[in-house]
Amino acid sequence: METTERLPGGGSDLSLLEPVLDEYAAVPGSLITILQHAQEIYGFLPEDVMRRVAERTGVKPAKVLGVATFYTQFRFKPVGKYLIMLCQGTACHVNGSELVLAAVKDELGIDDGDTTEDGLFSLKTVACLGCCSLSPVMMINGEAYGSLTPDKAVKILKELRGGANG
Ligand code: FES
Structure with a gap:
């Protein structure tokens, strides 16, 4: 064939x-x-x-x-093991999601829409995950992490990275 x-x-x-x-x-x-x-x-x-x-x-x-x-549902780049959907909707925005986003980008060394070189993390900003009471919030592989601060978000990523490598 x-x-x-x-x-x-x-x-x-x-x-x-x-x-x-x-x-x-x-x-x-x-x-x-x-x-x-x-x-x-x-x-x-x-x-x-x-x-x-x-x-x-x-x-x-x-x-x-x-x-x-x-259609926004389609992606054209491979997605990492962990897909981080970081909310930038209004409620999250007023509660500091921009700082969280900056910290996540800094920690991973990637921009919105990109995947880390080791294939572990992809980052995507979204406009409201539907759980505004948890704002600012990110969802990773379907699990919501709320009331984020930059430090808290970075800690979560470090834990996931540690778990994936260990
Ligand atoms: S605005 Fe972020 S979950 Fe609704």
Whole structure:
């Protein structure tokens, strides 16, 4: 069987996607569904995966990318083991989330939207996590950490890092 072309930044195991494509590729209007499944499989949408989706659905690659970038749910970079969603909504903002964000960025050495080189942490600011009574708050892999201070946030990250390395 011919192996799939390896594209720059690619190298994904495309065979994982084939069952999804077999099910949906021919179904009109299913592009988003396919991309959602792809993100579940790979954690983000690698370029070679989007090309494969284009091939199988007959949708032009530029259109697949256009659709994917239109929706904020899709990611285009790998996500770290810990996905930090740091709230910058109004309640969190008035309670000092900006300082927490600065401390987290400083501790990890990354900007919003990036992942640390060791692949441990990804940082994403969001606008209200729906638990404003805990503000300022961040959610890491679905667990909420509230009433944050810069020091408290850094301590949490250090603990997670220690746990991951130890
Ligand atoms: S504003 Fe941060 S949880 Fe609502």
